[in-house]
Amino acid sequence: MNLASEGGDPNSHLLFVNFNQDCTSLAAGTKTGYRLFSLSSVDKLENIYENVSENEDICVVERLFSSSLVALVSLSSPRKLKVCHFKKGTEICNYSYSNTILAVKLNRLRLIVCLEESLYIHNIRDMKVLHTIRDTPPNREGLCALSIHNDNCYLAYPGSSQVGEVQIFDTANLRAITMIPAHDNPLAAMAFNSQGVRLATASEKGTVIRVFSIPDGQKLFEFRRGVKRCARIYSMTFSADSLFLACSSNTETVHVFKLEDHKEKSSEDPQGWMGYFGNALKTSATYLPSQVTEVFKQGRDFAVARLPCPGLKNVCALATIQKMPRLLVAAQDGYLYIYNIDPLEGGECTLLKQHRLDGLQETSAPEGASVAAMSAGRDQPLTSGGSGGHYSPGLGRAGHVTSGDTATPPSGKPLPPSPHLTYASILRRDRQAGEACVDDDDESTACTIEEAMCDADDDCCQEPLTRQDPEKVDSGDTAAHAVEAIRLDDDNEFPPMTHKND
Numbered sequence: 001m002n003l004a005s006e007g008g009d010p011n012s013h014l015l016f017v018n019f020n021q022d023c024t025s026l027a028a029g030t031k032t033g034y035r036l037f038s039l040s041s042v043d044k045l046e047n048i049y050e051n052v053s054e055n056e057d058i059c060v061v062e063r064l065f066s067s068s069l070v071a072l073v074s075l076s077s078p079r080k081l082k083v084c085h086f087k088k089g090t091e092i093c094n095y096s097y098s099n100t101i102l103a104v105k106l107n108r109l110r111l112i113v114c115l116e117e118s119l120y121i122h123n124i125r126d127m128k129v130l131h132t133i134r135d136t137p138p139n140r141e142g143l144c145a146l147s148i149h150n151d152n153c154y155l156a157y158p159g160s161s162q163v164g165e166v167q168i169f170d171t172a173n174l175r176a177i178t179m180i181p182a183h184d185n186p187l188a189a190m191a192f193n194s195q196g197v198r199l200a201t202a203s204e205k206g207t208v209i210r211v212f213s214i215p216d217g218q219k220l221f222e223f224r225r226g227v228k229r230c231a232r233i234y235s236m237t238f239s240a241d242s243l244f245l246a247c248s249s250n251t252e253t254v255h256v257f258k259l260e261d262h263k264e265k266s267s268e269d270p271q272g273w274m275g276y277f278g279n280a281l282k283t284s285a286t287y288l289p290s291q292v293t294e295v296f297k298q299g300r301d302f303a304v305a306r307l308p309c310p311g312l313k314n315v316c317a318l319a320t321i322q323k324m325p326r327l328l329v330a331a332q333d334g335y336l337y338i339y340n341i342d343p344l345e346g347g348e349c350t351l352l353k354q355h356r357l358d359g360l361q362e363t364s365a366p367e368g369a370s371v372a373a374m375s376a377g378r379d380q381p382l383t384s385g386g387s388g389g390h391y392s393p394g395l396g397r398a399g400h401v402t403s404g405d406t407a408t409p410p411s412g413k414p415l416p417p418s419p420h421l422t423y424a425s426i427l428r429r430d431r432q433a434g435e436a437c438v439d440d441d442d443e444s445t446a447c448t449i450e451e452a453m454c455d456a457d458d459d460c461c462q463e464p465l466t467r468q469d470p471e472k473v474d475s476g477d478t479a480a481h482a483v484e485a486i487r488l489d490d491d492n493e494f495p496p497m498t499h500k501n502d
Contacts, residue, residue, distance in 0.1 A: 029058030102142025152196030
């Protein structure tokens with residue numbers, strides 16, 4: 001999740017944070033590079049890799065499962081994607097696009113690059129562009145979801161900017177599957193389960209969570225996150241067994257829903273007067289308006305976790321750590337929160353540990369201590385807002401960094417003052433400067449990517465670095481050694497990608 005658009009902890013220089021596909025590691029992009037962490041322990045956050053450079057402000061970093069392959073985008077070059085082998089510290093290839101990269105999604109077959117009005121589908125083995133979905137509805141948040149299952153390799157993206165329509169595309173066979181009318185309001189979040197047969201959706205209103213079967217698009221579950229107020233949903237995630245669904249938002253609570261059949265649940269004998277009262281309400285609901293009847297049929301949360309600092313951007317995950325189910329929340333304040341979940345009883349989740357993602361300090365959750373008390377005893381003050389936010393390609397807002405704002409990286413050296421950067425100024429700068437891409441040997445690129453995906457430690461492949469132009473591959477030009485240059489049409493706000501031979 002891109003965190004560069006809103007103010008958080010002024011001492012945290014976190015720009016991006018996300019979990020990998022199976023929630024075994026976490027990637028964090030900062031103003032001075034990026035870091036990768038292992039999620040194998042509750043008590044310790046193991047730093048797998050750290051790339052520190054004052055010239056790299058990483059706003060997107062995605063790791064392919066537990067391999068050495070990472071995809072990177074920086075704020076200084078928001079239209080360029082770099083694919084790297086982080087263990088060797090080498091760049092495999094890079095691509096430039098006609099607009100800001102808002103999101104990157106990976107699985108073992110495909111790499112998806114999401115722009116505001118187009119989606120590029122790459123073959124991850126050799127990084128060739130297989131298909132381009134153009135003229136999509138404006139998608140300023142870069143909202144999309146990619147299934148991690150090889151047999152159900154589906155891509156979900158918004159089909160409208162006015163209502164909550166979901167388009168399902170088969171990236172393996174390169175064909176459209178179906179359109180799901182999920183919500184009345186525009187979409188805010190989507191997530192596939194690990195098998196790629198269920199899709200969870202939420203709208204900008206944020207009160208109702210729905211789960212659909214894929215590819216037929218039938219509604220399976222409907223949950224109510226809240227009744228009193230609307231919320232901005234930041235992330236959703238399934239557990240590995242698809243039994244639980246977690247949802248985080250800008251409120252102080254993270255909800256966990258249990259995906260169980262309502263018929264099985266209703267067949268059980270009611271316990272206590274609440275059970276009888278609930279049955280009476282369901283019986284009388286047949287005489288009520290349909291809107292009221294739907295509310296009675298909606299499920300409620302199974303468990304809930306409370307965040308120390310509400311209102312900050314965050315991303316959640318359901319993982320199994322040391323054979324126990326855990327709820328993980330990485331927030332804009334620069335902390336990773338680890339909660340315990342009771343898979344049988346649910347209820348209030350216990351905060352077990354919190355780790356600072358920049359590695360400065362770790363804070364344990366004392367037994368019996370409240371979340372509020374822990375929040376008050378941190379090493380750094382936490383704030384939910386700032387006078388000026390950093391530029392975010394994900395939101396495309398005209399935020400800025402004041403010249404007096406500085407951050408201190410782990411090395412202890414203060415960063416230089418940041419210039420005033422806006423969304424429009426960066427686009428104008430890129431249009432004037434342009435981007436150049438070199439298309440080298442495809443076989444060497446495929447070999448290097450295979451090596452990174454296999455996480456090989458030996459130097460079996462020592463081919464030179466390659467840079468490829470996605471538009472050249474997409475247009476069917478197969479010349480392996482042509483030098484390509486991307487140009488932008490200043491008369492068009494969102495021009496199609498074009499190229500010319502030097």
